[in-house]
Amino acid sequence: MFIYRHKIRTRYNHTDRMGYVYYGRYAEFFEEARVDALRSIGVSYKKMEEEGMYSPVITLRVNYYQPLYYDELITVEAIVPVMPTLRTKFIFKVYNEKGELTADGETSLVFVDGITRKPVRLPEVVEKAFEPFFTGN
Amino acid sequence: MFIYRHKIRTRYNHTDRMGYVYYGRYAEFFEEARVDALRSIGVSYKKMEEEGMYSPVITLRVNYYQPLYYDELITVEAIVPVMPTLRTKFIFKVYNEKGELTADGETSLVFVDGITRKPVRLPEVVEKAFEPFFTGN
């Protein structure tokens, strides 16, 4: 299993007139955590795109347990529960400043060729980066 | 069953550098469709808030089958499959300009008191508006 913890400060533009962080913003928080999780194991998503590989999201799920408010330093935990293959599954847990679990969620991604936009297998650089976390003995 | 069809034009600010509508934007499309669906049966969400009732989203789910692109006139179908009770469940189907199903999803909402932010039962105005669609005979 792979876990990465990412800090985000909630901003005025995230809030809505209910005073909560708008429910659609969580997809952005998940993206931030995902990309920085990859960066932490030496994978630059940007570089992958420059080399002709894109990774669109194919499913998103979020459960909202309690609201996030303005100007909280939240923690988004990004968990890769199983070794990625054709799909990369991320699980997310969102904690507020008090450390309470306020939401969790999930995204699945595939890799596609930048030109044809057809699915391709997991890039070797991603495979090698994740392998150490899933090699039991 | 209740069905409402809502048109949205995809805008430049919806797109990302992949050329697709960003996956987090669908939550906004669902919100638009939801609010206009209610409006179509005489329920003003704004007025409900002014009367002290808020309706936060508690679950979001989206499946992305194919991308949406810039400047498409898309259709978001908002479906209420069962009579709302404590929870209101909406199912969404997103069609591109060619009429192809490109994504579907779901949101569940509750009603909370604007002051206490505690769950309350379905407002009578919403109940009455939906009833005709679920009264078989």
Add this chain to the structure above:
Amino acid sequence: MFIYRHKIRTRYNHTDRMGYVYYGRYAEFFEEARVDALRSIGVSYKKMEEEGMYSPVITLRVNYYQPLYYDELITVEAIVPVMPTLRTKFIFKVYNEKGELTADGETSLVFVDGITRKPVRLPEVVEKAFEPFFTGN
């Protein structure tokens, strides 16, 4: 002079915890109005991009006189005060549902080649579309 009036409904995701439409959202409203203004005189910005011409914004200015609120049907007036040359200048006036001027602003745009990203002269299709509005006699 060229004037186009564009209607936008303010949405929950536009609002912030002050209950106002967030000040950064106006750039999106201006973009919508701009693109639909061009469409109204037969110019498809999307098609222009497909033909290798991009039009980035080089200056933005907004004056906020009074707030916009949730679920208002606002009018964004897009005005082209002088015949576009290397730069296209748009002036915007934002009216709330009561018809009050709540904000005004301005954007200047250039045209760049999609490959080199270097400035190019006004595309002929845009020039021809605007000419009738600036040909006095």
Add this chain to the structure above:
Amino acid sequence: MFIYRHKIRTRYNHTDRMGYVYYGRYAEFFEEARVDALRSIGVSYKKMEEEGMYSPVITLRVNYYQPLYYDELITVEAIVPVMPTLRTKFIFKVYNEKGELTADGETSLVFVDGITRKPVRLPEVVEKAFEPFFTGN
């Protein structure tokens, strides 16, 4: 004069299909820099709102000199050029990862009472925090 430097990483959701950071996003970057600039001198904007003081933006101006791209660690310099009075003026300079000035801009803000939404004088806490930067001798 008061200067604060704020780092922001550009994210996928900031980009548009031109591959640039969308021009409307700069307002969010300015807001981040503004709030963290205040925090750096001991002023919590959140706390000010809780005490019944809001600070809406009344003018925004941005000049875009060159694009920002995906996944750059940019620097937003927030400058308060003169001691705030009824208006607080911030000047912004945006630098890309190479240290090039890519954009600059300005926002002016007022303070309003949270209930009446009428302008009020500069809160004492803000005045005291800024004073040391503008007291020459």
